[in-house]
Amino acid sequence: MEISVSRKTHFNAAHRLNVAHWSEEKNKTFFGPCNNANYHGHNYDLIVTVTGEIDLETGYLIDMKYLKDIVKEDVEDRFDHKNLNLDVEDFKTLNPTAENIAIVIWQLLRKRLENKLKLKVILYETERNFVEYNGN
Amino acid sequence: MEISVSRKTHFNAAHRLNVAHWSEEKNKTFFGPCNNANYHGHNYDLIVTVTGEIDLETGYLIDMKYLKDIVKEDVEDRFDHKNLNLDVEDFKTLNPTAENIAIVIWQLLRKRLENKLKLKVILYETERNFVEYNGN
Amino acid sequence: MEISVSRKTHFNAAHRLNVAHWSEEKNKTFFGPCNNANYHGHNYDLIVTVTGEIDLETGYLIDMKYLKDIVKEDVEDRFDHKNLNLDVEDFKTLNPTAENIAIVIWQLLRKRLENKLKLKVILYETERNFVEYNGN
Amino acid sequence: MEISVSRKTHFNAAHRLNVAHWSEEKNKTFFGPCNNANYHGHNYDLIVTVTGEIDLETGYLIDMKYLKDIVKEDVEDRFDHKNLNLDVEDFKTLNPTAENIAIVIWQLLRKRLENKLKLKVILYETERNFVEYNGN
Amino acid sequence: MEISVSRKTHFNAAHRLNVAHWSEEKNKTFFGPCNNANYHGHNYDLIVTVTGEIDLETGYLIDMKYLKDIVKEDVEDRFDHKNLNLDVEDFKTLNPTAENIAIVIWQLLRKRLENKLKLKVILYETERNFVEYNGN
Amino acid sequence: MEISVSRKTHFNAAHRLNVAHWSEEKNKTFFGPCNNANYHGHNYDLIVTVTGEIDLETGYLIDMKYLKDIVKEDVEDRFDHKNLNLDVEDFKTLNPTAENIAIVIWQLLRKRLENKLKLKVILYETERNFVEYNGN
Numbered sequence: 001m002e003i004s005v006s007r008k009t010h011f012n013a014a015h016r017l018n019v020a021h022w023s024e025e026k027n028k029t030f031f032g033p034c035n036n037a038n039y040h041g042h043n044y045d046l047i048v049t050v051t052g053e054i055d056l057e058t059g060y061l062i063d064m065k066y067l068k069d070i071v072k073e074d075v076e077d078r079f080d081h082k083n084l085n086l087d088v089e090d091f092k093t094l095n096p097t098a099e100n101i102a103i104v105i106w107q108l109l110r111k112r113l114e115n116k117l118k119l120k121v122i123l124y125e126t127e128r129n130f131v132e133y134n135g136n
Numbered sequence: 137m138e139i140s141v142s143r144k145t146h147f148n149a150a151h152r153l154n155v156a157h158w159s160e161e162k163n164k165t166f167f168g169p170c171n172n173a174n175y176h177g178h179n180y181d182l183i184v185t186v187t188g189e190i191d192l193e194t195g196y197l198i199d200m201k202y203l204k205d206i207v208k209e210d211v212e213d214r215f216d217h218k219n220l221n222l223d224v225e226d227f228k229t230l231n232p233t234a235e236n237i238a239i240v241i242w243q244l245l246r247k248r249l250e251n252k253l254k255l256k257v258i259l260y261e262t263e264r265n266f267v268e269y270n271g272n
Numbered sequence: 273m274e275i276s277v278s279r280k281t282h283f284n285a286a287h288r289l290n291v292a293h294w295s296e297e298k299n300k301t302f303f304g305p306c307n308n309a310n311y312h313g314h315n316y317d318l319i320v321t322v323t324g325e326i327d328l329e330t331g332y333l334i335d336m337k338y339l340k341d342i343v344k345e346d347v348e349d350r351f352d353h354k355n356l357n358l359d360v361e362d363f364k365t366l367n368p369t370a371e372n373i374a375i376v377i378w379q380l381l382r383k384r385l386e387n388k389l390k391l392k393v394i395l396y397e398t399e400r401n402f403v404e405y406n407g408n
Numbered sequence: 409m410e411i412s413v414s415r416k417t418h419f420n421a422a423h424r425l426n427v428a429h430w431s432e433e434k435n436k437t438f439f440g441p442c443n444n445a446n447y448h449g450h451n452y453d454l455i456v457t458v459t460g461e462i463d464l465e466t467g468y469l470i471d472m473k474y475l476k477d478i479v480k481e482d483v484e485d486r487f488d489h490k491n492l493n494l495d496v497e498d499f500k501t502l503n504p505t506a507e508n509i510a511i512v513i514w515q516l517l518r519k520r521l522e523n524k525l526k527l528k529v530i531l532y533e534t535e536r537n538f539v540e541y542n543g544n
Numbered sequence: 545m546e547i548s549v550s551r552k553t554h555f556n557a558a559h560r561l562n563v564a565h566w567s568e569e570k571n572k573t574f575f576g577p578c579n580n581a582n583y584h585g586h587n588y589d590l591i592v593t594v595t596g597e598i599d600l601e602t603g604y605l606i607d608m609k610y611l612k613d614i615v616k617e618d619v620e621d622r623f624d625h626k627n628l629n630l631d632v633e634d635f636k637t638l639n640p641t642a643e644n645i646a647i648v649i650w651q652l653l654r655k656r657l658e659n660k661l662k663l664k665v666i667l668y669e670t671e672r673n674f675v676e677y678n679g680n
Numbered sequence: 681m682e683i684s685v686s687r688k689t690h691f692n693a694a695h696r697l698n699v700a701h702w703s704e705e706k707n708k709t710f711f712g713p714c715n716n717a718n719y720h721g722h723n724y725d726l727i728v729t730v731t732g733e734i735d736l737e738t739g740y741l742i743d744m745k746y747l748k749d750i751v752k753e754d755v756e757d758r759f760d761h762k763n764l765n766l767d768v769e770d771f772k773t774l775n776p777t778a779e780n781i782a783i784v785i786w787q788l789l790r791k792r793l794e795n796k797l798k799l800k801v802i803l804y805e806t807e808r809n810f811v812e813y814n815g816n
Contacts, residue, residue: 013721217308278676427675548813553807
C-alpha cells in the first residue's frame, strides 16, 4: 500500500533574477521587474511530499517530526530571512528562479531520505505562481 | 529535468446546466437548482500547469508572462463577466459543466503552447468542487 | 462581558448591475462589464456576526445552530442558485450591488434576532472585493 | 477523454495515536504529544477525487450530488463529532494516523463507485500535514 | 498614532460541551453532537491583536517576537494536543465553548501586556465558526 | 446608511529592518534576522477599506474601479518588485516595519479620497503577521 505524506512550511527571502553572463540590457528585457538590481522578495510556501509503503505496525509512512526537522535544517535555516543571491551558496552562480529553488530544495532533501521513498516538492513563489519537481 | 510551472487565475461568469434535446422536466430533475432557467453564477478559479524541460541558461521552464498573457487572451477575455451559455461561442451547444469548461480551456491553451510542453488545467467551480483535465 | 460570534456561509448567484431609469449607454459606461445584459455570477461568501452578552450558564452567546438555520432560511434558500435580478423579490427594483445585497441580508436577519443582539454582515463578492454593514 | 472531479468536505474528530501492544513508555516516546491519553482533535479536510470518462451527453463525469451523498453517509456521519479511537469501529484496533484514516475512507468509498472509476483521497489533518492515497 | 498588530497561531485540542449540573438528557438536547461523551476535536486558529501607540524610533508597536513567545507560553503550551475538559485547569468547571476559550485566552494574555495596550482575540473553532472578545 | 467597501491587493518587495542612528550590534540584537544586511522579502497582502454613505441611486459607496486604480498607482506601482529601503523614497529614513508601511500607504491613499470617506488599511506581511491603521 503506497501512500503520500506532505508537510507544508514557509520561508521569507529576497532575490533577483539575473543571468550572470548576459548584458544588463538583456537581463532587464528578459526578466522585467524581477531583474531589479536592488532585489525584491517573497513569502515562499513549500510543500514536501514523500511517497512509499506505510509501516503497518505504526500506521506511519514517515515520522512527520523527522520530516519537519530536515526541512527546518536543510531549507528554513538556509533560506529564511536571507537574500538568495547573496547569502545562499547554491545561488552564487545559479539563477534563483522558482524552478531552480525547487530543484535545489529537492536535491538537499533527497540526501536525507531513504532510497525507497519517493520525493516531490511544490514551491509557491506567490499563491498565483508555483512549481513542482519530483526528480524525474 | 522535467518540471511543472503553474499559474492561478480567475473569472466570474453566469451559467446554467441544460441538455438542449432533453425535456424541461428531465433537465430539472437531473441538474436540480443548477438548471435554473435564469442562470446562477460562480467565481471560477483556474490553475494552468505546464510541464517540460527547464532551460538551463535562464532557469525558466516557460516565461510566466507569456503564460499569463495567453490565459488572459484565451480564457479571461472570453469568459470573464460573461454568461457562458449565451455569450460564449463554445457553449452554444455544449453544456457548460465544470468538466466541459475545463476541456474547452485546455483545447484553447493547447494551441498556444509548443508540442513538447504538457498541459493540465484545474478548474474550481467553488472551493468545494473542482475538475482536472490533462488531455489524456 | 460582550462577545461576538460569527458564522461563515456561501451562495452562488447570477446578477447584473443596472439602474432601471438610466439609459443603456449610461449603465454600460458606469458599470462596465458588470452591466452585461446576459448577467455574470459569483460565489458569494457571507459572514454573519452577532454581538451581545454571553450566557454564563451555557457559555453560549447564541445557539450556532439557530444562527445557521436562519441564515439558511433567509439567505441561502432565497439567493442560492438564483438570478438576483430576476428571481429575488428584493432586487426587482434595487440594483444588486454588493452593498445593496449586504443591506438586504442585514435587514432580513435583523428581524430574526432579539433586539439586545447587535448584527453585522460581511459579504464577499470575490475574495478581493467585499463589503461590511452593521445597520448604523 | 479522462477527467477528474473532486469534492472537498470536512469533519471534526478527536483521536490519539497509540499502538495497542506497545508499552505506555514506547508509545509516548514514539508518538509524543499525539499520544496524549485524553485525546486531542482536528478539523479534518477531505478531498475525494474520482477519475474516468466524461459522459458526452450530460457533460458530467459523475453526479456531484451522488458523490456528496456517499461522502456524507460513509464518512461524515461516521466520523464527524466523534472520537475516532472510541466511537468508530474501524479504529478499534487500527491506529488512527492520517495515513490509516485516509486508507479507511478510500476503502469505504471504493465500494460505492463503479469499477471503471478511479478513486483518490487527500486527507488534511491540519493545513500543514496531509496524506494522499489512491489504492495502488 | 494608534495602530493594531496581529499574530495568527493555532493549536489542536479535543473538547466536549457539557454543563455539569444539567442532566445527561438536557445536555444532549442542548449541545447535540458537540456533547459526545467521548469528545471530538478541532484545529483552533487564534488571532491575537494588540492596539496602541507606535514607537516612533523603532517603528514597532510591540516586538512580534515577544507577542509570539507569550502566546506560545500561555496558550499553545497549555492547550495544544490537550483535552480541554480533562487536561486544562481553566475548563475543569467552565464549559469549553469557543466563547469561553476566547475569554480565558484573553484573560491569560491580558496579564502579560502593559496596561496602555488594548487586547482583542479572535478564535476560529472551524473556518466557518469563530468568536471575538476584547474585554469590554 | 454607512457601509464599508474593501479591496484586497498585493505586492512583492524586499526590505530590512534597521534604525539608522543605532549601532550595527544594537540593530542586530533588536531586529534579529529581519536586520539581515542583504535584505529578505515578502508577498505583502493589502486590504484597503473605505467607509461612508451609500449612493442610493447607484447602490455604490465608491466605484471599485477608482479604488483599484488609486491602489495601483499609489501603492503597487511604487512598492511592487522593489527594495523598500533602497528604491522607495518614503523609507529612505523611515524603518520599513509593517506598521510604518501601513501608515505610509494610508497617508498616500488618504489624499486621493473625499474627506467624507473614512479610510482603513490592513497590511499582511505574512499570513501570520499583520497590522491595521485607520488614522486615528
